[in-house]
Amino acid sequence: MSRLEQQTFDRKITRRDLVKLFGASAVAATGIFGASNKAFAQSAAHVVILGGGVGGSTFAKYLRFADPDVKITIIEQYPEYITCLRSNDVLVGMHTLDELTFNLDTIRSKYNVNVIIDRVVGADFDQKTVRTQKGEVVSYDKLVVSPGIDFVYDNIEGFNEQVADTTHPHAYKAGPQTLKLKQQLENLPQGGTAIIAPPQNPFRCPPGPYERISFFAEYLKKHNPTGKVIVLDPKDRFTKDVPFKKAWERLYGYKTDNSLIEWVSGSDGGQVTRLDPKTNQVQAVVEDFQADLINIIPNQRAGKLAQNLDLTDESGWCPINRHTFESMRHDEVYVLGDSTIADAMPKSGYSANSQAKVCAKAVADTLKGESPGRAIYSNVCYSLAGQNYGVSIAAIYEVRDGLIQPKGDSAGVSEITDKPAQPILEAVYQKNWHREFVKDVFY
C-alpha cells in the first residue's frame, strides 16, 4: 500500500470547500450548512473526476448528457492538455503542438462542470474524499479516475527518466520531448542512422511507434535519402503489421537492399538491453548498434495517480468491472482509459472516449438506483504510414465470457487492395477523425 493511501485527512469538508465548488447561492439553497457529508450526498450527488484528458473530459460531458442535475467536478493538474493523438505529426511538421493543445473551458461552461486545476495527492475511500496539493479536501459520491500511463525504465540499463528528459527523448507523451526529437531528426547527418525501439506490450497507442517509424522514413526519403531507420523491437508482431509493412514496401523500399527501414524482431534479437547515452550505442540481445539518433519508447504501466491511489494490481494496471469500469479494488471508484485492463480494447484515445461514455451512463444509472444497461464499446485507430497513406484498425466490443471481446465480425485491419484510392481515403479519414474526435472530447 502506498504512503499516500495511508495518509488520513485532517479536516472534514467545510462550507468554504462547498462554496468554492458550487458557489455561495448553491450552498445556501441546498441548506446543508453544518450537515454531514452524507446528507450533502443525498441532496445532490457529486461525481468527482481526476484527470481532464480524453477519458475524464469525455466522461464529464456524457455524464451531463445522462443526468442534467448531478454535480460534476474535474480535478486536473495542468491548465492545458496536449493530445498524444497526432503528436507524431509534430515530428515532421504536419502539426504544431499548439494545434494539439486543448483546455476544459467549454466543458466547464457548456456542461456546467466545476474545474479545479490542482494535483491530487491522496484519497480516503472510507470518508469518500480526495485531497489536493493545495490542501483542498473534496468529497465525492462517485470518484472517476482517468490517470493515463506511466513509464517503466528498469529493463534497459542506462536509460531513465533523466536521460529521456535530456539527451534521449522518448517523446511518447506530447510536449517538450516531442520538439526535441523533431530537432534530432532534422539534425541527423546525411547518411546517418536513427534507431527506434518500440516497447513491449501492453502500451499506449499500439500503432504509435510504427507510425513514427513511417514518418521518419518519409522524412529521410525527402531530406536524407541515404539515411536509415533501424527498428529494434522486442516483439515479433505489432498492430496493423500487415498493412504497415505493405506500405513500407510501397513507399520506402522495405525488403529491398535500399530499404529506408530495417525491422529487427524480438526473435531476431531486437530487444534493447542497454543504452550508452554518451556514445550513442545500444545493446540489443544479439548485437550492438551505433546510431546518430536513438529513440527508445519505454515500457508502460498505469499512471502514477492510479498507483498512488491503490487502483493497480500486480500487473501494474487497473482491474475493472468490464460492464461499468468500476474499480475492482475500491467501491464507488471508476477507472478509465489507458490505465485499465480492458482485454481486447487497445490503449487508445478512442477506447478511453468509448469507455467514458459507457461508464457515464452506468454511473448515472447507479445514482438513480437503476441497473446499468448493456455495455457496447468501440475503437477505431487510424494511423499514417505516410502523409497520404492511411492504415486502420476497427472493432465494436461487448462483454462475453467475462471479457471485453470483439462483437459480431467487426474486428479487422485495413485490407490490402490494389485500389489506389484506399490508402488515400484512409489518410483523409484519419485527419477528419482527429478534428472530430477532439471536438467530441473537449467541446
Place this chain on the structure above:
Amino acid sequence: MTNNTLRLSGLCLSLSLFAGTPAQAQDDAKSSSITAKLGEAMAQQCAPCHGTNGQAMTEAMPPLAGLPVETFERAMLAYRDGSRDAVIMDRVARGFTDEEIHAMAIWFEKQPYKAWQNTELEEAYKASEAAKNAMGGQQ
C-alpha cells in the same frame, strides 16, 4: 417538511426501487431486447468520427443527425453485407445486428441537423426524449 419526513419518503422510494428493479434488470441483461437507452448508447459510440450526436457538418465523414431511418439502415446493411464500398464502415457495421442498427437509426433521425457547436444542451435533451418516445417509450 421535516427532515424525518424526508428521510421516510426517501426510504419508501428506495424500497420500491428495490422491489422493482433487480428482476427487471436481469431480464434486460438476458434478453436481446433493444431499448431506446441502448440505441442512444450505441449511437454515442459513432461520435469520434461523425461528431457529437452525429452533428459533424464539415468533414468527409458525413453527419448522421437527422438522417431518415431508412437511409441510415440501408447504408449500414449495405456496408455489413459488403455491397457498398467502404474504408472502415464495413468492419463497424459487422458489429451490429438488424435490431441494433434500427435503434441507432431511430435515435439519429431525431437529432437536430446542425453543427454540435451551435446546439444547446437543452435541444440535445429534447432530441434524446423524442428518440425514446419513437422507440415506444422504452427506457
